[in-house]
Amino acid sequence: MISRLITLILLGCLPVFAAAQDATAILEQMMAKWNRVKDYAVQVNIKSEIPLIKSFPVKATIYFKQKDQFKMLSKGIAILPKQNFNELPKFLRDKNSYTALITGTEVVQTQKTTVLTVLPTDDSGDLVLLKLWIDPKTDLLLKSQSTTRSNGTISAIYEYGSQTTFGLPDKMIFTVEVKKFKIPKGLATDINRTSSSDTGKPSPKNGKITITFADYQLNKGIKDEVFRN
Amino acid sequence: MSDKIIEVQQLAKRFGSFEAVKDVNFTVYKGDVFGFLGPNGAGKSTSIRCLLSLIKPDRGEIKIYGQTLAANRSQILARTGSIIEKPDFYKYLSAYQNLAIFSRISGATASAKEIYQMLDFVGLAGREKDKVAGFSHGMKQRLGIAQTLLHKPDLIILDEPTTGLDPQGIIDIRNLILRLRDEQGKTVVLSSHLLAEMELIANRMVIINKGKTVVEGEVSKLLSSDDLVVQLEIDKVESAKNYLKNHLPQLEIIDSTATHLELAITKSMLPELNKSLVQQGFSIYAIESKRKLEDYFIKMLKADVVE
């Protein structure tokens, strides 16, 4: 009786184990592409459309070197999501820090994708939940969504073109939650204000940051000095 | 008759409820040293300021060089130099810089050489670069004369130019005025309280009181009446007084001291006075004509009050 019960339970868990094992495999296949890149330098164009912030597109150069050396050099001021795009690969490389499960399929950018839910093992960490939409045919990450305690939810859409082989996107579009920003009054008093300030318009809740990548220089060898301040 | 340099007719000016000038009239001719007299508060300063367009009169006409002041201010002032009350300068600038500043807006900018020459002329040679803050009153007065003359004006208006000067300074100003008239043919309008000085240098004058002209004319003619005031230096003053009261009662004894006797007397009586005192055994050490203009001035003011 007891043995039948145990067998039933084990059979019931099989799909879960199988799903976890499939999710891990999918992740590994996706990351295998990334791991082919020892280092890269790429020219980026960063365009931010954030409520209450007016800015122009900024050109920058991004440097990356395995395992997690990352540097962005921009002449101007660029606005990026708090969790920048190097955080995701860095997190996923540490397999012990999360559990991944396949939680469905969804069409993203006309491609059928496998939806992975990644749960951090550390309950006290900032990251609460990560969802990944991965194209199983190409092993490319097409969409991600991370939820953190401090920053809310940040979504990203990934578009590929020139570096499909290495899983490096040509474009990333981030959507960030924008809480009502508070302007420090003392610094921003408009003494040339000629009427009362309240316009009554509701403020949007999301902002968008579009990063376009061009002219990848892969595996050319980047010195460590580049990453030092 | 000489050319008329200044013609003032029916000048009037009120400050609030106070009428400073009611009806002032006078004429200044070319080459005059014209005395402008009056007690304190008579309206002298106001009248002079009207001449220089510092104050706008309420009524009346002012013509200078035959031109109406109101319509020809710039041309007139280009030919006119003045000191009103004490000359004020920029204390933080040097004597040279002060003269240069005033010269630039006087119609004909003086050259550096001319400025140095003028400073030398007024006795300030060697002080060109000194700040005016360190100047004495007399030096500032000299500098004031320099800025008045620098643009070679035809008419000079001086309001109390000897105020605060020592005796030598007063003499210097007197001599300067006479030189300006005699050597350079300038016309000078002079307001002063020093009647003795006025009597020495002015050839024409006007007396004003309470904003009105009391009398105007040539000094020699105005003061040429037979009436004199003489001061005798005499022994036995009291005896002389008694004698005169008894024997020459028509003489007015004005004042006496231990050694001097002051009398109002007609000119024609002077020889008789002298003769009779000597015949009576009095010793007369000196006979001096005294305070003519001063007495005339006071007499005119009293007459104006009565009228």
Added chain:
Amino acid sequence: MLWNSVYNEFIKITAKPRSYLGLLAITVLVGVILFALKVDGQSMIAFVTSSFEQTLSFQGTLLNGNLVAFIVLQMLIIHIPLLVALVTGDLVSGEAASGTIRMLLTKPISRTQLLLSKFIAGAVYTLCLIIWLGILAVIVGKVLFGNGDLMVLNSDGLVILQEQDVNWRYAGGFAVAFLALLTVSTLSICLSCFSNNSIGPIVVTMAIIILFTIIGTLDVKLFDAIRPYLFTTHMASWRSFFEEPLPLKEIIKSLIILLAHQVILIGLALYHFNKKDITT
């Protein structure tokens, strides 16, 4: 004779120790601000961006010469009017107090020309102050902090202006700031015509500026009608050059109002000065 008189006014202004107080004060104040920013500028920026940094990350050199110059302008533009009035408020009344106005007005130069020369000299002095401020804030700021994009915090949000897009904005901003300070200069000279003492016009000018600034900042409906026409409302118009898009209509409106103030004040001063009896 007007330009001779202007030259005279320059000589007088440059000879007075008071004239250098303004330049010295600006030097010291800007020096203090630059030092403070060099030591602790990052925390000031963190204060500004803290609200945004919950979700976003700012990459690049935020604390640069352009931002430093903006901060300097922002802090000092309220105080510069006093430094202007300190000299220009004395231009007529100081001469009345010392008696030199009497000497000047017995010269052939017309009262209109004399007064206009003082306005011109006052304007040049004001220009010198603003140029000096610009040199210290922008040029010295860039030497010490380098160049970069300018991040400006307005009441309706953050604006990030590109480095190559900043210099002309500073030129425009300083030009408008000069016009605003010129209004202060004109006001103080106008008041100077009504007084025979040195200090009165300076104090009254500052009192007017403070009063109008308070009216301008009080969020009271009663003042809404007059606020657009107060010159102090437009004294901060230089900031409009750092908005995107450039509010050209607002800037032109500010220029018109500031110019109108100057025309009225100069007209009033000329009228009174020409009528005035000089009794000092």
